[in-house]
Amino acid sequence: MRDSEIKTLFAKADEQVHVDEIRKQKTYYAMIEEMEKQRTPMMSTKNILLHQFWYMDKLFFAVYGVLICLGIIFITALQYTGLNQNGMITVCMVGAGILSITSISVIDKLFFGKMAELGESCYFNTKQCVAAWLVLSGMINVMILFLIAGYLNYHWRVGLLQVGLYILTPYLVSSITALGILSMETRGKNSSLFGMSAIFLSISYGVIGSIPRALFVTTLWIWAVAFLVSGLLFVMQIKKLLSKMEKGEVLCTN
């Protein structure tokens, strides 16, 4: 007997069997449920994040928090030293840059290094941890920068758009630099690289702030162009980092 004939015989025999579609579906779902019960239980993403935050090393968060507090105290204290408007804007530019580099260096300390490879094999992997921290720290940083912008606008009478460009542009430039360091495939030297870039960029912002007319309304278009370019580069740098993490070399330390 040929295969096709056997198949026909089976098909004919099956026609005699009445299949109750509702019971079939119920059995299917019961089977899926039973299989799921046998698997290791899982938490929701919200709980994963909460548990992770609860057990993770919070030293670097503390450093980040202390730095923010010190920055606020420093800026508040500066207004009693007779600093002029340009001086205050320059200090805020430097502060925005340091804030950005610090928050990205926290990622390096927490998720990169030797834990990165192990973390990447977990359900909530290193890439997701980094993305979560980038979003969280980005939100905190932007909130702080808005507060600074509001303060400069209210106390020093600088236009909101103007001050936004003055502090967001250095923030983005510093972020691009820090993300570049994070994307490098050499680990272990990053702390000093973050520190050196923070110093170098702070000096650069100081120099820019001291250029006559650099912070005038007439030069605002240059700031707008710089902001747009750095915004674009920032997005590209994030994509580059995530793509490098996807490939994996950046996560493996040896």
Add this chain to the structure above:
Amino acid sequence: MHELKLMDVQKKYKDKEAVRKFNYTFTNGVYGLLGENGAGKTTLMRLICGVLQPTGGSIYCDNIEIASMGAEYRRLLGYLPQDFGYYGDFTAERFLRYMAALKALPEDYADSRIDELLDMVELKNVKKKKLKTFSGGMIRRIGIAQALLNNPEILILDEPTAGLDPKERVRFRNVISSLGKNRMVLLSTHIVSDIDYIADRILIMKNGELIQEGTEKEITDKVEGCVWKCIVSEKEAGQITSSFIVSNMRSSGENVELRIVSERQPVAGAENVESTLEDAYLYHTQITGGEKNATL
């Protein structure tokens, strides 16, 4: 039971091809991956874990490409990297809790599992101690515990016995043997005796390629008639070691007893003896040249 299929898997770094056209299908059981340092074992394990992306070929789990499975695939995994990182200031218990969070394990499940595993790796009495105070062997044991936290169906262990003392190694072997009954366990080592007893199948890698695969018997049978034993003077021993693969050397008075792996009789009077996995490993990794650096 899961099936992990590697099809023409390749990994190239800038100037080096770490894994070349690797084809293999893993199912349940213990697989031992043997190879010299730099043979590509670690890269292969990273590829299987999804930590590295292959530059060529694909890896399928139950006929679905692992890259597209994402978290669903990682849910099945337990991985112990060769050089596994940890936060030194964490206690053993906190480290496992942190890992349990990354593995998305609910608190009550993680609690019981952590207790069970700390007991298994005999670290229960030091669970409140910081990891930076742990010895190399203890760190390895905590690493093994974290790999087993989610009761993985695919367990990948890269050099799991490095730093373990003989007693710990024996205990570890027993644990792996029992785990391999209902899951896939892949463990790499360059220490032949680690997998001699426990691996259902042995894979030997050299220069990024799979050069031999089979059960211990299948592999040792291939070198039957190529292992020799002889007693020679110290002077002769020196000459023989420079031109033949010597898998063992033992002084007996003024003479030296040698165990030699060679296709031809190395010296007159040398006797053919039964081959072991160590001999087979040396034969396959060194007969065509290369360094004689296997740890026996």
